Amino acid sequence: MPEKIPCVLTMGEPAGIGGELSLKTWALKRHELEPFFVLDDPIRLRNIASSLGLDVEISEITDPAQALSEFSNALPVMPLSQSVNSTPGLPSVETAPAVLESIARAVEYTQSGRAKALITNPIQKETLYDAGFIFPGHTEYLADLVGGGMQPVMMLASPSLRVVPLTVHVPLRVALDQLSTNLIVEHGLLVIAALKRDFAIEHPRLAVAGLNPHAGEGGKLGGEDLSIIAPAIAILQKTGAKVFGPVPPDALFTPRARDGYDAALCMYHDQALIPIKALDFDRAVNVTLGLPIVRTSPDHGTALDIASKGIADPSSLVCAIKMAIDISNSRLLKAAA
């Protein structure tokens, strides 16, 4: 049995709901979770706890290992190099360096093995851009910090479903232009490997969605299903994995269909995100595939409109921490085998 290591949570955008979520997660669910610590300003978190009437002790720590002994009595918080003052609902460029420091140090701890896994609270990209942030998103920044030139891939996972979109933040027309046999094969291989390594599924079953209505109905409703997607499936099948499709997109997410696969590879952002958010909005977790470290995050944004109102729901963050722990344990078992 390896020695126990805590997970690390980032602060996220301090004008959003991240602080409230970290506090509520410890207050309500610590008995269900392995120890974690937060890279955040302890005074800020104490103020939020007090203003929301949350009964949370804060324990300032200087080393991740301290989180293990503190966790049952207090939320372990490791301070940043600056204090963080922010107005709920109003992100400011002033706090951008602290947001980035929290992420960078969390990556360092995870990469060096002093944290078991990284769970990120949501950030507000616009504010970071004003402070010189140059990445299209959170995940790309993480990949850059980790190094090695990996192309991270987003999976959303919930109790009902695991989905992976081929492309993410591009216009739908661009997503159609970028669709290629290669892109599907690359993503398919990565997803199959992740299902084995991270989700402990020995013989993964991968469903590949069609692009057009009815998956093109034999070419009558669009050619991509036959000319681009089917060849990729044939290539993926040669690896011996159970891969099937192109499945008519609207048939892919019925309860009966969901029983038939471990993950669905989707041809564009909303083909993946519509069904999982419809079915499991509060329990969907964003998992980054293709990185050497384990990283998850809740599947929601900074929710500036409800910041500091005490009504933010920590369910998705709780699910993200649980999933990060499960994935880490699955990797440890694989490595030990």
Place this chain on the structure above:
Amino acid sequence: MPEKIPCVLTMGEPAGIGGELSLKTWALKRHELEPFFVLDDPIRLRNIASSLGLDVEISEITDPAQALSEFSNALPVMPLSQSVNSTPGLPSVETAPAVLESIARAVEYTQSGRAKALITNPIQKETLYDAGFIFPGHTEYLADLVGGGMQPVMMLASPSLRVVPLTVHVPLRVALDQLSTNLIVEHGLLVIAALKRDFAIEHPRLAVAGLNPHAGEGGKLGGEDLSIIAPAIAILQKTGAKVFGPVPPDALFTPRARDGYDAALCMYHDQALIPIKALDFDRAVNVTLGLPIVRTSPDHGTALDIASKGIADPSSLVCAIKMAIDISNSRLLKAAA
């Protein structure tokens, strides 16, 4: 109180599950439904009932009104002008004239007021094409039979959700090319009118979906949300109806979002069909808007692969009959007001 009138069901593709569904619906759910009759071959239905061990009496009728007195004791069936012999799972051009006769006569009865509403069992278009059928689908054939040049629009309705896709059976790229402010306004007006007249909602709330991820994120992820969809919403709002959007597509179908509208206008086929089939596969009903007669159908196909096995689930047909009755009653109340 208007005099009682029965609903009419069509035969649908005789090699599919339509006959089994009509029989099971009567056998299992007649006590929950107003009287209906089927335009089908009585001998064929008797044979299916006997081979599947369904305890269903068949009563041959020659006039729709006879269905009212017969319904509690037997399934009323009005014969077609030819007998129908078919092999389960194997559609044949031989039976195409009977399939079309069943639809045409059902439309006649509904249009002349001798049937209250029309519920269609699924058909196999390919077989009908071989027999000279020239319409892109069932709904277009009905619109032609009804006359008046109306453009019918498909709504899918279930306990969780009502959705209307702007375009249906075209490739996704063509759906993007066909997207226009006019098309959205036309569909929006029709849906608002239908929510009032057919669903008895006095002040309908219409959500309009965005096209791109995050509804384009202010233009960064695609321009159509701002340039095409937003202007249509502004025009629709001028009618006084509550219309809002463009809503990020993946946010539109969460439980909380669904509480905020009576119908969602969707920018393409799968944006509408993915969420409703994920949430309510067995209870989704296809409702044709824009016709003077009431027409619904179950939201599934002919299911040739399970024809005559006794495992077909009549839930969607039962929901379709109930919804047809509700819509007819709503229209009668409106007309009487």
